Amino acid sequence: MSELVIYGSYGYTGKLIVEAAVDRGFDPVLAGRNREKIDRQAAELGCEFEVVGLDEPKVLDMLLEDATAVLHCAGPFSRTWEPMVDACVRTGTHYLDITGELGVFEAIHDRDEEAEAADVMLLPGVGFDVVPTDCLAAHLAERLPDADALELAFHAEMGVSRGTAKTMVEHVDEGGAVRRNGRIERVGQAHQSRTVDFGWGHDGMHAAAIPWGDVSTAYYTTGIPNITVYMSMPERAARQQRIAGMFSPVLGLPPVKAGLKWIIEQTTDGPNAEERASERSYVWGEARTADGERVVSRLRGPHTYSLTAETALAVARRVLDGEAPTGFQTPAGAYGPDLVLEVDGVEREDVV
Ligand SMILES: NC(=O)c1ccc[n+]([C@@H]2O[C@H](COP(=O)([O-])OP(=O)(O)OC[C@H]3O[C@@H](n4cnc5c(N)ncnc54)[C@H](OP(=O)(O)O)[C@@H]3O)[C@@H](O)[C@H]2O)c1
Known part of the structure; x- marks a missing residue:
């Protein structure tokens, strides 16, 4: 399987996603800015890891150089999306995040043309929101x-x-x-x-x-x-x-x-x-x-939060399998209305 980087891996939601990812056979590279927390988490789960701050563009590029996609879990995203999207565009890495912030969706939508030109997908909101x-x-x-x-x-x-x-x-x-x-x-x-x-x-x-x-x-x-x-x-x-x-x-x-x-x-x-x-x-x-x-x-x-982990990984799986339409995307725009039904325990009914 190609490489998935999970950034912000030791936060509450990052941790849930990482544990579910390892459980389902992904082999994620864990990343974040706190050496002690990353070290401990990576040792517990037997994962590769990298310590890098979002204010270190050169190190971020090195982290993403061989990756197919990054799943960004470090929020508030109004403070964190931009350096990661910049690094994805520079290195040709698909970008996923779990934001729910209206202004962040709009700001990433504005990067559509740039992402198209770099052949990368920008898909924010792969959690419960949205x-x-x-x-x-x-x-x-x-x-x-x-x-x-x-x-x-x-x-x-x-x-x-x-x-x-x-x-x-x-x-x-x-x-x-x-x-x-x-x-x-x-x-x-x-x-x-x-x-x-x-x-x-x-x-x-x-x-x-x-x-x-x-x-x-x-x-x-x-x-x-x-x-x-x-x-x-x-x-x-x-x-x-x-x-x-x-x-x-x-x-x-x-x-x-x-x-x-x-x-x-x-x-x-x-x-x-x-x-x-x-x-x-x-x-x-x-x-x-x-x-x-x-x-x-x-x-x-x-x-x-369980749904967030499952939907994020359902999307990550598609991306690693090569299904990543370039430019700004929405979850159902990229993968259709039935994407959410791939998660165990999700049911849909038409009422009227
Ligand atoms: N879409 C959804 O449905 C959904 C679901 C769950 C969560 N979320 C969103 O996901 C975000 C994280 O939630 P959480 O509950 O996991 O929070 P959390 O437990 O506070 O974890 C936040 C993580 O982000 C890192 N971080 C924050 N600012 C950073 C920065 N400037 N540079 C590098 N790392 C930074 C933190 O690292 P440090 O400890 O080193 O600061 C930590 O790893 C929130 O914005 C939340 O609203 C969305």
């Missing part, structure tokens, strides 16, 4: 090709990892976002609510709009120009988000963000193995045409 939602969006678009509006929602029984919480803090002052007439528009935090029937015993749930990655990617996958993404949350939490939105200039101050990240460091561990094994994730989507025709489909699958 594989299941992107696949559902593509499925709905196939069912209703004239759709001009798309609503997606997810319900995840979860706590979040330290890195995810810090990434949320990174964007806490940016408010919400939707796509209208093909353009991304900034809106207030949780500006819209609705009730969603996620199915499998999770009907009638309250959900509020969030600036999820699909506001960027579902448009590139489906061409549908109006997109809103919701996350299940109690009405009270949506109200609190709207109130917090009024304080976003304060929340955006560097000392406030640093304080919030410090609190996360002290209090957040991420879901444990038992929680990951017992809890599930749910995705719902509706596509509509201008004259009122509609289709609704939904998915359920493993816990968000």
Whole structure:
């Protein structure tokens, strides 16, 4: 098998991905900036490793020179995507990451032509954000090709990892976002609510709009120009988000963000193995045409972090097998709506 580098391999999610990769017969090269942590992880798993910071372009190039692809797991990606994409373009290495950050998808989309010229694929978002939602969006678009509006929602029984919480803090002052007439528009935090029937015993749930990655990617996958993404949350939490939105200039101050990240460091561990094994994730989507025709489909699958590891490796496997369309790609754009069904325990049903 050709070579896969996993960067950020000792973070919470990187570790899950690396362990699943070794389990499934990949032979990944582990990489990250902390020698002690990389050393220990590589010794435990019997993997090759390289210690390299993202601010060391020459060493990064050496790391990627013989690799087919890198799976970048070091976030917040708003701070880490660029040096890695630069190195991939320089060395002709396919780029995968597990970002969920709207601005990162858009910034990587802007590198499309450069990636085409370098013969590399840039495919951000190979985790829970955005594989299941992107696949559902593509499925709905196939069912209703004239759709001009798309609503997606997810319900995840979860706590979040330290890195995810810090990434949320990174964007806490940016408010919400939707796509209208093909353009991304900034809106207030949780500006819209609705009730969603996620199915499998999770009907009638309250959900509020969030600036999820699909506001960027579902448009590139489906061409549908109006997109809103919701996350299940109690009405009270949506109200609190709207109130917090009024304080976003304060929340955006560097000392406030640093304080919030410090609190996360002290209090957040991420879901444990038992929680990951017992809890599930749910995705719902509706596509509509201008004259009122509609289709609704939904998915359920493993816990968000387990699903992230599995979808990331499903994509990595395709890439190492030589299936890597060049330029900027989305998961379902590159591999079709059924990509997510390759993961054990994922089911999809058409409701309307
Ligand atoms: N798409 C999805 O569904 C999904 C799922 C899970 C996670 N994520 C995202 O993945 C990211 C990581 O989450 P996590 O829970 O694994 O976080 P984590 O446990 O905090 O791990 C973060 C990793 O990134 C590394 N890192 C951070 N900044 C770096 C930099 N500037 N240079 C080099 N390495 C850097 C850290 O290394 P050090 O310890 O050396 O700092 C660590 O290895 C977050 O952005 C999260 O939102 C997305």
